[in-house]
Amino acid sequence: MAEMTVPHQAAEELRVASRRRKPTINDVADIAGVSFGTVSRVLNDAPDVSAATRQRVLQVIKDIGYRRNRAATALVTSRSTSIGILSDGSPRFGPVGTLMALENIARKKGYATTVISVEQPYGESVQAALDTLDDTGVGGIIVIAPMVDMAAAVWNASCRVPVEMIAAGASSTPNVFTYSENQELGARLATQHLIDRGHTDIAHFAGSMDWFDGRVRKRGWEAALRDAGLKPGLCLEGDWSPKWAYETALQLVRENKVPQAIFAASDHTALGLIRAFAESGIRVPEDVSVVGFDDIEGSDYFLPPLTTVRQDFPALALMSMEVLLGAIEGRDVDRTPIAPVLVVRDSTRQVSPHQ
Amino acid sequence: MAEMTVPHQAAEELRVASRRRKPTINDVADIAGVSFGTVSRVLNDAPDVSAATRQRVLQVIKDIGYRRNRAATALVTSRSTSIGILSDGSPRFGPVGTLMALENIARKKGYATTVISVEQPYGESVQAALDTLDDTGVGGIIVIAPMVDMAAAVWNASCRVPVEMIAAGASSTPNVFTYSENQELGARLATQHLIDRGHTDIAHFAGSMDWFDGRVRKRGWEAALRDAGLKPGLCLEGDWSPKWAYETALQLVRENKVPQAIFAASDHTALGLIRAFAESGIRVPEDVSVVGFDDIEGSDYFLPPLTTVRQDFPALALMSMEVLLGAIEGRDVDRTPIAPVLVVRDSTRQVSPHQ
DNA sequence: CTAATCACCGTAAACGTTTACGATGATGTC
DNA sequence: GACATCATCGTAAACGTTTACGGTGATTAG
Numbered sequence: 001m002a003e004m005t006v007p008h009q010a011a012e013e014l015r016v017a018s019r020r021r022k023p024t025i026n027d028v029a030d031i032a033g034v035s036f037g038t039v040s041r042v043l044n045d046a047p048d049v050s051a052a053t054r055q056r057v058l059q060v061i062k063d064i065g066y067r068r069n070r071a072a073t074a075l076v077t078s079r080s081t082s083i084g085i086l087s088d089g090s091p092r093f094g095p096v097g098t099l100m101a102l103e104n105i106a107r108k109k110g111y112a113t114t115v116i117s118v119e120q121p122y123g124e125s126v127q128a129a130l131d132t133l134d135d136t137g138v139g140g141i142i143v144i145a146p147m148v149d150m151a152a153a154v155w156n157a158s159c160r161v162p163v164e165m166i167a168a169g170a171s172s173t174p175n176v177f178t179y180s181e182n183q184e185l186g187a188r189l190a191t192q193h194l195i196d197r198g199h200t201d202i203a204h205f206a207g208s209m210d211w212f213d214g215r216v217r218k219r220g221w222e223a224a225l226r227d228a229g230l231k232p233g234l235c236l237e238g239d240w241s242p243k244w245a246y247e248t249a250l251q252l253v254r255e256n257k258v259p260q261a262i263f264a265a266s267d268h269t270a271l272g273l274i275r276a277f278a279e280s281g282i283r284v285p286e287d288v289s290v291v292g293f294d295d296i297e298g299s300d301y302f303l304p305p306l307t308t309v310r311q312d313f314p315a316l317a318l319m320s321m322e323v324l325l326g327a328i329e330g331r332d333v334d335r336t337p338i339a340p341v342l343v344v345r346d347s348t349r350q351v352s353p354h355q
Numbered sequence: 356m357a358e359m360t361v362p363h364q365a366a367e368e369l370r371v372a373s374r375r376r377k378p379t380i381n382d383v384a385d386i387a388g389v390s391f392g393t394v395s396r397v398l399n400d401a402p403d404v405s406a407a408t409r410q411r412v413l414q415v416i417k418d419i420g421y422r423r424n425r426a427a428t429a430l431v432t433s434r435s436t437s438i439g440i441l442s443d444g445s446p447r448f449g450p451v452g453t454l455m456a457l458e459n460i461a462r463k464k465g466y467a468t469t470v471i472s473v474e475q476p477y478g479e480s481v482q483a484a485l486d487t488l489d490d491t492g493v494g495g496i497i498v499i500a501p502m503v504d505m506a507a508a509v510w511n512a513s514c515r516v517p518v519e520m521i522a523a524g525a526s527s528t529p530n531v532f533t534y535s536e537n538q539e540l541g542a543r544l545a546t547q548h549l550i551d552r553g554h555t556d557i558a559h560f561a562g563s564m565d566w567f568d569g570r571v572r573k574r575g576w577e578a579a580l581r582d583a584g585l586k587p588g589l590c591l592e593g594d595w596s597p598k599w600a601y602e603t604a605l606q607l608v609r610e611n612k613v614p615q616a617i618f619a620a621s622d623h624t625a626l627g628l629i630r631a632f633a634e635s636g637i638r639v640p641e642d643v644s645v646v647g648f649d650d651i652e653g654s655d656y657f658l659p660p661l662t663t664v665r666q667d668f669p670a671l672a673l674m675s676m677e678v679l680l681g682a683i684e685g686r687d688v689d690r691t692p693i694a695p696v697l698v699v700r701d702s703t704r705q706v707s708p709h710q
Numbered sequence: 711c712t713a714a715t716c717a718c719c720g721t722a723a724a725c726g727t728t729t730a731c732g733a734t735g736a737t738g739t740c
Numbered sequence: 741g742a743c744a745t746c747a748t749c750g751t752a753a754a755c756g757t758t759t760a761c762g763g764t765g766a767t768t769a770g
Contacts (some may be wrong), residue, residue, distance in 0.1 A: 022726095024726055024727085025727065034750090035749065035751075036726090037729095037749070037750055037751075038748085038750080040729090041749085043728095047747090047748095048747070048748055050749090067490060068727080069430070069725085069726050069727070070491060070492055071425075071427075071430040071725085071727090072430050072725070072726035072727040072728085072755090073726080073728075074727090074755095075426040075430055076726085076728045077728065077729095078755075081491070082491060089455065096451055100451075103470055103472055104444065112469050112487060112488075112491045114468065115458055115468060115470055116462060117455070117459065135425050137426055242655070246656060268652060268653050268656075271656045271657075272656050275656045297597075297623060298622075298623050298626045298651075301601060301626045303629070303633050305630075379755095389720090390719065390720045390721075392719070392720055392758090393718085395757070395759090396718095396719090398758095402717090403718055404718070404719080405719090423756090424755085424756050424757070426757090427725090427756035427757040428757055428758075429757090430724095430726065430756080430757070430758095431724070431726095431756085432757085432758065432759095433725075712769100713770085714767100715766100715767080715768070716765105716766085716768090718763100719762105719764080719765105720762085721762080722759100722760095723759090723760090723761105724757100724758085724760105726755105728754085729753090730752095730754105731750105731753105732749105732750085732752100733750075734748085734749080735747095735748090735749105737745080737746075738745075739743085
């Protein structure tokens, strides 16, 4: 208490007053016996303030629990401390994983995240969502756009702050950067794994073609087959759901057209497949090899544990956040693509091992 | 164009100017030929402005793309248009489902949501997260606190805006409302279902006791057993993971202590169980009945499709948002508890059907 | 015909910061 | 000893709104 340079009573008065009114920069200045300008300098780590004064101001700030009013700061500087995230409302694995990872990295960079999701991915609702985000004063926006309709809506929308999109396989436009993980590579990895295990008849249970992910994964499967000189296998286009995969696989069984191996566009798709086969007395992997995509929680405890592809959401989030922050703060960052990895488990077998 | 009351040139000039500078309320006023006060009245649906003037102002607003500066509004009114959500960073089914549902309902009520997650649920980091949220100018905060440590940290924290917590089975304190779904009832439903099907030896593969959900679901299981006059079955406490359930179940098999029926604290837990049994030649449901909790995507395509308990996250979100908004806006809302529902599928069998 | 009422509108002050600029005293230089 | 330099600090204006108040002219009441 000996080093207390602040008059006791004044401090106490202010402290009481602050219970009803939030303390301002002026309250701090009064107690510390300096002008508000000096307090502002301390707050912004500006030079031109002596060590002693700085110390004293800092102490007062702590004492009375002063916190800067962000609205006032934003008003005068018109720069922002939060970034907006526009997502489709889907609880699907990819979007949610990306969302969580984005919040995480934004927080570590000192930004708060304001998220808003849009129900139908149509032009006006996307524009409205962008506007709402802008209104809240975000410095930039990252949109998670797994569906092609939504990406198109974003391209056609206008926005005053930088917008960056995470959309597998969509191309960038002048005002909308686009970034994503290399899912085509993931699909190639999965398919190549099947090829390496000796399969030649490799089908694809695709996701929805309304999604970039669905399109790109299919493309990767095709490419891997082509590169290996294999003729394209059966390709069925679905909607990611276990239900669709289940019913479609049952149909295949009835028609006696079950392939040697299947690359399923998602783990949920694989789940439906596996059940259909189990109920039909077809064993995985003995009778048919299956590989999924996503590595959802629990896929290592499917029957059998699923070989699948894992995406690195944190890395993706970090990367796209770097790019956005670069756009906001006016610097340039390079974008090295991120590669997913194959996780080999028990749902794929080796054929003709002694060839 | 005939009804154009705004001088062409003036409007055009301003429109060009607005490319560099965001249009303000004054720009609108100038073009519309009124004072900024009138524009403000139009913006806030205040009376004392003629229909004709209102119309004209509205038209100008649309023409030049004026949008209200939220920072300026927040500064002078000190009321907010966003609510904060504090979550644990876990990607678990419950928290994420709640989060998405909260964003959804907040948006429909005209609020943006700012989310921040906290890595370790300890006192200071929770307090810091609350402060950060407060700084961004939220009107209130909803914290998703599945873990008891986190709830405790919230209780001990201080915050200037209303805080409401979603935590199963935690009690409210004077400054922190607590709300949740009636998970104990859910657990009772699951257990009672097993009892109804003729089981008397009902074990529980519990979740983590660090989580309210784990504690409450266990309590519900105990209560159902007690009410039915059954003696408590085996209870193993885990960590929600398939891995733990798998290994623990294998242990049970080795010791020849597999019970008649098991209430698993989560679908992921059930997944691990089922695999362990499948590998040991024990059939579900013929040899052991299993019921889960969560109804995660795909649980209807497990082998076998899982009987489980589904929570109504949208209803929970709506309810807790109502309560928070009530606290912010100073009105009172009643809180009717929400009941989860049992979803009966194929993982539970009927014993001694002809008794 | 005067006064009161009313609908409508303009103006000043305030919200809590930041920023550009100017002022002060102390120190160093020749 | 006069002058320039420097570190440190104070002050005014601005950011874009809202709110409380005051002021018109037109309409109505007596």
